[in-house]
Amino acid sequence: MSAEPPRKDDARERLRRVLFLVPYAVRHPGLAVRELAERCGATEAQLLEDLDFLLTVGCPPFAPDDFLDLYVERDRVYVALHQSFTRPPRFTESEAAALAAAVKALGGEGRDRVLEALRQAVPRERRKAYDELARRIYAGSPPARGSVMDRLSRAIAGRRAVRLRHFSAARAEERERVVRPYTLARRFGHWYLFGHDQDRDRELPFRLDRIRDCAVLDETFEPPPPAALARARLFSEPHGHAxxxxxxxxxxxxxxxxxxxxxxxxxxxxxxxxxxxxxxxxxxxxxxxxxxxxxxxxxxxxxxxxxxxxxxxxxxxRYQPAPAGAPAPRGRGAGTRRRRRARPASRLTA
Amino acid sequence: MQKAQRLLDLAALLLRAAEPVSWREIQEQFPEDYGGSEEAAIRKFERDKAELLELGIPVRWLQGDEDLPAGYLIDKDDFYLPDLKLPPEDLALLYLSGSAALAGGDFPYARDLAHALEKLSFAARGPGASEAAGQAARTLSAGDGPGRGEVPSMLEELSRAIAAQKRVHLVYAGAERSETTERDVDPYGLYQAGGAWFLCGHCHLRGAVRTFHLARIRSLEVNRAQPRSRDFQVPPDFSVADLATREAWEYAVHPPERARVRLDGPVSAEDRASFGPRAELREEPGGATVELTVTNGEALLRHVLALGDRAELLAPVRLRRRAGTILSELARRVR
Structure with a gap:
């Protein structure tokens, strides 16, 4: 592609990073350099460079107390002077619009409340720009009420276990599984549930279109450990026969x-x-x-x-008229079927 | 002084000031940066203000009164990300949506989304917060290196072109043709359908709004000239959602025609929803009937066939006959 991707280290990206880093370090004093870097999505070297950069930043007239002061002691980061950077700034319109698009695609009852809260978190001057941008991304329609996706999203939000009827492609069989649902992800063009399978006692991906049924159980569970989640996200699917x-x-x-x-x-x-x-x-x-x-x-x-x-x-x-007197053809769900013949098209065309 | 440093210094000054800071004072504090001719200095300061606002930091001008002098200020309430006062289940939805979008690996404004999720940890404690923050940090550290895939980097590129309203130049491969075409497009928006991303916008080659499958865009170039000025305006009546929720049988191929489909019960929520928001559903003993208006009957036919024997196309008769013909031919072939 001829268009240049944004450099990760350009000035704007660094500003966004430090505007998160400083308040985070204020809130979590004595965090290890590695951990803070990880948390900011940076390498350790990058973080140390950011800390060096921050030493030069301050508030005119630049008396000694007017500078930002973050220091490293025995590999841990402390903040001596924060110059009021104790909380990250409001959302930019693209941050809020991206979140809004993700929320709209997943739906749920609180959708409108969430969207309004996001809008309020954008600076007043940029709300119009946010409204416009939010209309420019459409990440899919929300799941139908009562659908597997809908029930799963609620179960994940409420940390409730689910009982799934799931078809495994690798084993070519359908089975009931009790799963602690951790999160949803879209990969390879399909939605997946990641969760902890009770029987097999490990985290596994379940493709949503292979979940034939899903019941939310009363059993609740503790938040999953980050390591388990990280493992679950790097999954590769077991394959059956091509x-x-x-x-x-x-x-x-x-x-x-x-x-x-x-x-x-x-x-x-x-x-x-x-x-x-x-x-x-x-x-x-x-x-x-x-x-x-x-x-x-x-x-x-x-x-x-x-x-x-x-x-x-x-x-x-279904498309072959049954001969008079012949029993209705059997198929899946034939017991509940009521066969109908097509009515003349003239009655239906507007 | 470096720009990043100047912007933070300025933010620190205006954030900490007890009362508005006059332009004169600002100039005195940043003699090198806002020196030179008055006009150039003001222009530079205005650009810096705009950049701060783009980072979510609003610098305000306050009119003086008896108590306060006139000047610039960053109000702490306007600066700090406010607490999102939402019930836990709403926050859980927010976190789940955000991390699911990032985990997919292809989402527009992915970096912005990751930054937003990081910031959220200050504004809302709720189930799913730490999972979302972890996912966000991984997205940010993954960066733009090789192996990121064509579609994600194209989404990132197009996201920025849409926000800045900059024209793009595409080399595009048509669906059923093997040749490619080159065209300029005013990017209006992005939408996802069937797991794939589409760009929609005004196509200068066709002189109309067109949609483009991202996987078929062979190359993409954003107009780099005058990055701060818009290349086009999006028509006020344009809606990405309308385009995106258009079902294949609503494409304008023939005059509108009413169609009827019988679904056998128990009908799943997914099957019901698959006919789109404009279909009329009538519950009946042992199932339901769907009535809808189609302008591309062939697409409805394919959709009904894919539902197998759970669905039956009742009308129009022409399509019903075609369904019968297709199925008998297939049956003959596979037997």
Whole structure:
């Protein structure tokens, strides 16, 4: 890319860092250099440079007591003079707008209260700019009420354990799991829950679209240790067998631009491709293939192809008028189904 | 004096002052920085004030009265990040949203988001605070090094172009065409849909608002000329959310047509929501019926097919027939 990324050490970035560093050091006297650096997202060398820089900063007329004074003693940082930098400054409009976009995407009942509080935390003069910027980012619609995502966000906020019915791609089986939900993350184009699995006694990622059901339990838990969280975030997903699909030229153009991890294994002269997707289950792949409306099919392994074939057959029965007197075709949830014939289009077109 | 140092000195002076500081006094305290011609000095001071404000530090001019002289001041209440007086469950939502966005690795204004989460630890104690702060620090220390991926750095670049309203030059690969096109775009906003990020803005090649899939942007260059002046204005009626929540079957392909879909119960919240905010849902015995207006019937057809036998396209008849045809062809092929 020709555009230069911002240098991490430019003046503005340093100012933002020290405006956090000084009040943080005031609030946590005697913090180890390493810990303070970590907390500020800086290296130790960078932090020591920042401390040197701060020694030159002060308040005119620059009498000895007018300078900022942060010093290191036995590898720990102390503040002798803080010159009123005891709390970080208000949010800039882009800080508040970024937070607002994240909050809007996750929804929840307190959403509007949170957004108003964020707005109030921006300096008066910049609120108009904030309003405008907040309208320029849209990070997705909030989860539907009662959906898995919605229930999980509440459970995480309330530190309540959940019982999940989860499909594991690696084991190709569906299981009930009791999990302490720690956090949500979006990776590789999918939402994941990170949490502590009770049975396996460790932190694991669970892909949200494989959670078939989720019940919030009464059991509460203590905040997770940071080390556990750090481990959980560097996850790599266990993979089952890779599933292969054939995509027509048209489907390929769209599918390959999506964030799903597709690997092209074969290219046909007509533009059609065979792709492999890892860590997916047959249900997901079937839906994915059907979303191309006949332009894609599942090839292998045989179980996945059979799953696809059965899904196609079941769906097809819905579009074939049953012969008079024949029993209604059976499919998933056939007991509750009430079949309907299409009404003439004229009654529906506006 | 270095700028960073001058800005902090100025902030310290105005923050600590018991009463407003006159321009004359400021000049005296910073003789080297605000020396020279009066006009140049004032311009430089105004720029510094603007930069402080960009850092969240408002410098105010106060009119004098009988008790106070006229001058500049940073009011502590205006400077310090206030306590967000929110109930714990709201704070938990705030922290969870922020850290989930950062953990994803691609979010616009990611650095700003990280700074905001760090600052929040002063303004709100709530469940999730330390997780969010840890995630923020990791984001800041990850920096811009290699291996950060194309999309995250493009998001960062575009975030800044959108905030500053600077024009961008794109080399873009079309969806079903293999060739690339070059164009100037006034970036209006960013949105996420289906896990991917899109830029929307006025495209000078097409003379209209267009959306661009970030993964198909081959290269991106922000107009560097006059960084402090805007290149364009966003039309007041433009809404990123409207564009982003437009379902594929709402793209303008044919005249509007009413469609009806039967969902078999129990219908999950996800399936219900998948038809978008404008669909009308009617509960029925054993399921629900969705009615909606479509201008791209083909897209609705694909959506219904992807729901498998839980959904059935009832109308229009033309689409229903096509669903039948597609499924019989597929059934023949896979048997």
């Amino acid at each position: 599933i292969r699909l054939r995509l027509s030229r048209v489907a390929a153009a769209w599918a390959l631009a999506r964030p799903a991890r597709l690997r092209v294994v074969e290219r046909g002269a007509d533009g059609a491709v065979v792709v492999e997707v890892e860590g997916a289950d047959a249900e997901w792949v079937t839906r994915f293939a059907l979303s191309f409306g006949g332009e894609a099919e599942v090839l292998s392994p045989p179980e996945a192809r059979r799953h696809f074939e059965e899904a196609v057959q079941r769906a097809l029965t």
